[in-house]
Amino acid sequence: MKQVTLTAGQIAEMVKGTIVGNPDRVVNSVAGIREAKEDQLSFIGNKRYEHQLETTGAGVILVCPDLASAANDKYTLIVTEHVDYAFAKVVALFAEEPPAFEPGVHPSAVVAADVKLGQGVSIGANAVVESGVEIGDGAVIGAGCYLGHRVKIGAGTILYPNVTVMYRCTIGRKCILHPGVVIGADGFGFVPGPQGLVKVPQTGVVQIDDDVELGANTTVDRARFGRTWIKSNVKVDDQVMIAHNVVIGESSILVAQCGIAGSAELGRGVVLGAKAGINGHITIGDGVQVAGTSGVVKSLPAGAIALGTPAESQREFMARHTLPSRFEKLQKKFEALKAEVEALKKNGEK
């Protein structure tokens, strides 16, 4: 383990935060607020978790401004606007570096003669790189990866072990593809023919722009024609399925196990919760947020928030969600009214 020791004051300076308490408190690692001990740094980014200050053992805690008043002898607070961002920066200081990838081509890798390698490229053991591939400076191709014919990998991109990129697909710069990712398998297209289902040729590619991250075992299918397109800065979790001809706008976030059907187009900054599904051939506007497990069947305008299956607005979702209790109330009121009517009838009969 790397040994790093920092004072609260040093950390505050790095994150441009304000100290509340003893600036000389020393920490040498980080931990979650519940597990942290007195020689550890932790964080609370939301006043909702204020109660955790009472029980934590942390020595130094990054907190949001509305927790600045929670001073205490037990710990030193560092107050900052962007707690998550500050903590992310500081964590890296304490963390052991991940293993470095040696530049060069491992002797067991199978690399076609005409492949163009940038400076400092690392190709791992038993990787397979087909003819016509181009790999940019400093890129890493992990052990057991497969790069098909004429694939392009941008500078600084990392493919972790056992990633598959099929022919002619392109990955931009500074991307991260986690193990088991599959780029450019055929899109799913069949049409009824005279003798049963006929495969529709999937003649296009996948284009992934810069700074994209794709989680383990995520799959992105090649286009029927043209391209399936993931624009820059998109972040994708594990086991996400992106079908042929989908377009995903910049800085969108796709959480684990969500899926996007063929030819759907997502705008910038869209957030899909875990296990959400997007129907084919629809348009999702900029900044749309889809709750986990929701199934979106119709296009959504920019800024919409959608929940449930078929996905609705929050208002509609709540109307549906609270229906059982509202129904019970109506039923009771109905029975009361019925009793009144019975009484009226009896009076009438008198």
Add this chain to the structure above:
Amino acid sequence: MKQVTLTAGQIAEMVKGTIVGNPDRVVNSVAGIREAKEDQLSFIGNKRYEHQLETTGAGVILVCPDLASAANDKYTLIVTEHVDYAFAKVVALFAEEPPAFEPGVHPSAVVAADVKLGQGVSIGANAVVESGVEIGDGAVIGAGCYLGHRVKIGAGTILYPNVTVMYRCTIGRKCILHPGVVIGADGFGFVPGPQGLVKVPQTGVVQIDDDVELGANTTVDRARFGRTWIKSNVKVDDQVMIAHNVVIGESSILVAQCGIAGSAELGRGVVLGAKAGINGHITIGDGVQVAGTSGVVKSLPAGAIALGTPAESQREFMARHTLPSRFEKLQKKFEALKAEVEALKKNGEK
């Protein structure tokens, strides 16, 4: 890129379509109706998308018969009954061929001495083929694939890179398995024993018949005993999970991320939408259609259409779906009636 130039007339002849407009219009590639330019072929298979004719830049367009009247100087129409099928055929003419797989065993592949290889088999770099395997004529085993002991692969079948087929499983002829597919991992079975959960041995196999396609990272588990059986012409999308002892009838279509629990039996021509789930030990009749994200908990007769979780008929689903608005109406009518009763009571008191 391959350079192909065809006239509208030549294309019409190939697809047995009728020309509306100039038969000498020339195209040299294909594109979606929204992106297509004047030297490109596109298609519209449904009158619902007729409005796209107004804005498209395509030079030649395959259309269904009820769009035949939409003639225009801007483009030539080719009218045909089966637009999707026709387009699928024509796309292949313009498309660049995917890279060919060289026949022969790559020197880096590890192939047991007793393996039986048909004529023209291609075994890619770093593939591993265990003892007793049989591979039919013209089959392709991609780079990094693993074939366990006594696996059988039929003639003309393609395993793209990094596919895993466990021992004794069989794949038929002309199948396509996309990267990351896993065939024949153990089914999921445990029973409570005296000292906790005990693994139930999964002693059977997976049998896949002819012309089956399996999408990237799909998994098909081996049977507890006997076989998990995917019959001919079944088409499976990415990240689908098929559990032990499942049977899937001919020409069924399983869309991405759906899952079928143990011992369920699907008939012929079943269509499961994306993310649909089928309970274990139930029977799904021929031609059943299950909407995406639905969870089917009970057996369904042939021809049924099922939606929602737990899955219902369309009528039931709509009854449930429209409940909030119907409830609001009833609530209003109730309040009106209540006011009337109040009025009657007041009248009675007079």
Add this chain to the structure above:
Amino acid sequence: MKQVTLTAGQIAEMVKGTIVGNPDRVVNSVAGIREAKEDQLSFIGNKRYEHQLETTGAGVILVCPDLASAANDKYTLIVTEHVDYAFAKVVALFAEEPPAFEPGVHPSAVVAADVKLGQGVSIGANAVVESGVEIGDGAVIGAGCYLGHRVKIGAGTILYPNVTVMYRCTIGRKCILHPGVVIGADGFGFVPGPQGLVKVPQTGVVQIDDDVELGANTTVDRARFGRTWIKSNVKVDDQVMIAHNVVIGESSILVAQCGIAGSAELGRGVVLGAKAGINGHITIGDGVQVAGTSGVVKSLPAGAIALGTPAESQREFMARHTLPSRFEKLQKKFEALKAEVEALKKNGEK
């Protein structure tokens, strides 16, 4: 195929069961109750399936005590309390053994010089084992597997082909990891920074304890810091997603395609049905059962049963589920009451 012949009496002795019928009936294989023939052993573990006794062709049948009276000339019954457990034991006797893994390092494997191998370890073809790895006695590393720097694999553990374990993660003893499993890819964490999304370093590891089984293409992400922790005896099906910093208690069962979001903690003996989702940062008590496809958004106390999305109790779920039919009833009663009120008004007007 292995040839094994056993009498009903011999089997009864092994499973400590009681014979009803001819103890000398001979079987030589096993099959499901619907397919079984007279020389085969089958089982029925639940009185619900009693009707299958009428049509089965099985020669010998393991049954639960409340089926003991279903004696018949056609078959011999073996009555036992724990039918599933007994059958699991007996199946193994008849089954062909899976292929053995040869001890030793395959010459095509790439193993760092400082790796510590226990006795009888098997490392398959084209596997890659990085520096600092430790592998316990009798463990199996399948073909094409990747073990990152300083990974630890416990004695007797099996990694089937094409499994990826990233740096510093640890797997306990007697675990089984099926093909395509990915352990220790980065957790999914990004924070908004001054120039867009910033990656939160994932500096922790995955710790998997003893006797854990993970299904094909399942992914378990490394912790932000500390560990993602799967405790002993947990059984996980295919394509399950376990996010960073999740803790899963002993003997829990996670069925296919379920997913657990970051920092959720599951107790002992939790059962998650297929496709269920667990929200991040919540606590699921011991023995909780979550129905397939349910989305759990709040913490659940020990022993809870949860269904639906957002997940509810069985009572709440049923109240919601039966709402359409209860609504129809109320609507009818309302119309009847309205008619009565109309009648009263008319009477009043007279």
